[in-house]
Amino acid sequence: MSTSQHTGDAVVAAAKSAKHRDQQTRPGQFITYAVLALLTLVFIGPLLFILMNSFKGRFFISDAPFALPLGDYFVGLTNYTSGLARTNFFNAMGWSFVITVGAVAVIVFFTAMTAYYITRVKAWWTNALYLIFVFSMVVPFQAVMFPTVKIADMLGLSNPLGMIVLYLGFGAGLSVFIFSGFVKSIPLQIEEAATIDGCSPLQTYFYIVFPMLKPVAITVAILNTMWVWNDYLLPYLVIGLSTPYKTIPVAIQMMAGSYGDNDMGAMMAMLVLAIIPIVIFYLSSQKYIIEGVAAGAVKG
Amino acid sequence: MIKSLRRLALVFTGPTIIAFAIAFAVPFLVGLYLSFCEFTTVTNATWVGFDNYVRAFSPRERFLSSLGFTALVTAIAVLTVNLFAFTVAYLLTRKLRGTNFFRTVFFMPNLIGGIVLGYTWQTIINAVLVQYQTTLISDAKYGFIGLVLLLNWQMIGYMMIIYIAGLQNVPGELIEAAAIDGADKWQTLRHVTIPMVMPSITICLFLTLSSSFKLFDANLALTNGAPMRQTEMVALNIVNTFFTRVGVEGVGQAKAMVFFLLVSGLAFLQLRATRRQEVEQ
Structure with missing residues (x-):
């Protein structure tokens, strides 16, 4: 009896001292903060470096890359104006925006319906379809790249609207997979109740099921936004360089790839402009992005 | 219904x-x-x-050497990214103030696309190398280091998020029990924490493995294979076969199919690894 009492006391004491130790190791905590502060610098540094150099004269960027844009080095917005003139950047930003928003809306809308159908209706072909969608997630883009581009060309899909169709096709695998996982967890009784109350299947889906899919829809939307917005190869190969529909990555690559007069200053300015929308998007919906990406990773 | x-x-x-x-x-x-x-x-x-397929593996296609280079970049990147990401996640789950701020900052590079990322790092690395009168594309080792740095900068934040989720699921009682049994911090980490977050480790290993192995955009922007195609990774090698040369489309398609088989082999390994863990739990 008394032994167990003692053991109990010892446990409490040990737990207390463990807690005590965790909170009280000031030097340890200081080192942790120092390491984290250093890492913050490593993670923000490259962005600050680009921002800083975007305000410097084009030749100082290679001569004095780490100098602050002050005095002779400072050229105001010259780099921005010349970069914008060369790339027609705002046009590219507009098309990036149209294609991303269009593709993501279409992907969320149609793949959610598809996932719902193939999860609820059991048939040989819905099973097969599910497996083919999962399979498509594994196949690298290069394996289908050449035929896809040629077929898209034959079908007249070499334009922003066609890009949205192609993105629906490429995004279907992961999106259907994520939606299906969630639909499985919705109890069938809810839909049956809706049917008894006189809902048609379409009404049941749009009034009852789709609203319940909202959290997964956010995950799917975020994963696809990050992919489509940053995608380079598909728009480059399908739409090409000689059309007005260039997206941001295509415009940046074209600017850097143009030999001869390589204007570093303009390049820095365009990199800054390319990063700004991403930072705004990230800071405005940071919580959803981090959760969505983590959820997508565990599933994918 | x-x-x-x-x-x-x-x-x-x-x-x-x-x-x-x-x-x-x-x-x-x-x-x-x-x-x-x-x-x-x-x-x-x-x-x-x-x-x-036979032609794809002939030395002049540089397909095998690009595979070797890709394997090297992938191996080093997988090791370093996961080591750093786990360490950062471990630091951030110790109930410090300001955790959210650090998490937000470290994750941000993950949203920046490969092309922008590649040119950003090209500028930075050249800015450093210019002090030594050399450039990123003068030697393949710089391209290699550049790719590993870039992958670390891009993926650490992402993997950190997954590790944090894993670490937060380790029951506090287990850690306390270990402390009572006299385990020091290092022993607790090795024998309690790490075995408990094995599922997260598997996910992160395969995520880093497949995204490094399939890297294309950043490779194109950072070095585009220079010097002399020595820093060309597999995906870039395939795309170049199709679009910078004429008459070898078939070889390009064969390379693409080999690439597909390798990637699906990795995915199959992952599936088996996760299944086995589910059985063990």
């Missing part, structure tokens, strides 16, 4: 299936067929059997 839903197959699945067929299913089958053909567009193919 299911019965009346059943009739609406076309409404629910039609648009997705059509787009999927155009973008993926038909091109995949056509691509598989074309890898055994000589062609310049998809309509003028003539059957050549395994010729393309």
Whole structure:
């Protein structure tokens, strides 16, 4: 009896001292903060470096890359104006925006319906379809790249609207997979109740099921936004360089790839402009992005 | 209810299936067929059997050497990214103030696309190398270091998020029990924490593995293979075969199919690793 009492006391004491130790190791905590502060610098540094150099004269960027844009080095917005003139950047930003928003809306809308159908209706072909969608997630883009581009060309899909169709096709695998996982967890009784109350299947889906899919829809939307917005190869190969529909990555690559007069200053300015929308998007919906990406990773 | 839903197959699945067929299913089958053909567009193919596959592995295609380079970059990147990401996650789950701020900052690079990322790092690395009168593309080792740095900067934040989720699921009682049994911090980490977060470690290992192995955009922007195609990774090698040369489309398609087999092999390994863990738990 008394032994167990003692053991109990010892446990409490040990737990207390463990807690005590965790909170009280000031030097340890200081080192942790120092390491984290250093890492913050490593993670923000490259962005600050680009921002800083975007305000410097084009030749100082290679001569004095780490100098602050002050005095002779400072050229105001010259780099921005010349970069914008060369790339027609705002046009590219507009098309990036149209294609991303269009593709993501279409992907969320149609793949959610598809996932719902193939999860609820059991048939040989819905099973097969599910497996083919999962399979498509594994196949690298290069394996289908050449035929896809040629077929898209034959079908007249070499334009922003066609890009949205192609993105629906490429995004279907992961999106259907994520939606299906969630639909499985919705109890069938809810839909049956809706049917008894006189809902048609379409009404049941749009009034009852789709609203319940909202959290997964956010995950799917975020994963696809990050992919489509940053995608380079598909728009480059399908739409090409000689059309007005260039997206941001295509415009940046074209600017850097143009030999001869390589204007570093303009390049820095365009990199800054390319990063700004991403930072705004990230800071405005940071919580959803981090959760969505983590959820997508565990599933994918 | 299911019965009346059943009739609406076309409404629910039609648009997705059509787009999927155009973008993926038909091109995949056509691509598989074309890898055994000589062609310049998809309509003028003539059957050549395994010729393309044999040619793909000849030294002048640089396919095998690009695979070797990719494997090296991937191996180092997987190790370093996971080591750093786990360490950062471990630091951030120790109930410090300001954790959210650090998490937000470290994750941000993950949203920046490969092209922008590649040119950003190209500028930074050249800015450092210019002090030593050299450039990023003068030696393959700089390109290699650049790719590893870039992958670390991009993926640490992402993996950190997954590790944090894993670490937060380790029951506090287990850690306390270990402390009572006299385990020091290092022993607790090795024998309690790490075994408990094994599922997260598996996910992160495979995520870093497949994204490093398939890297394309950043490779194109950072070095574009320079010098002399020595820093060309597999994906870039395949794209270059198609679009910078003429008359070797079949070889490119054969390379693409080999690439597909390698990537699906990795995915299969992952599936088995996760299954085994589920059984063990």
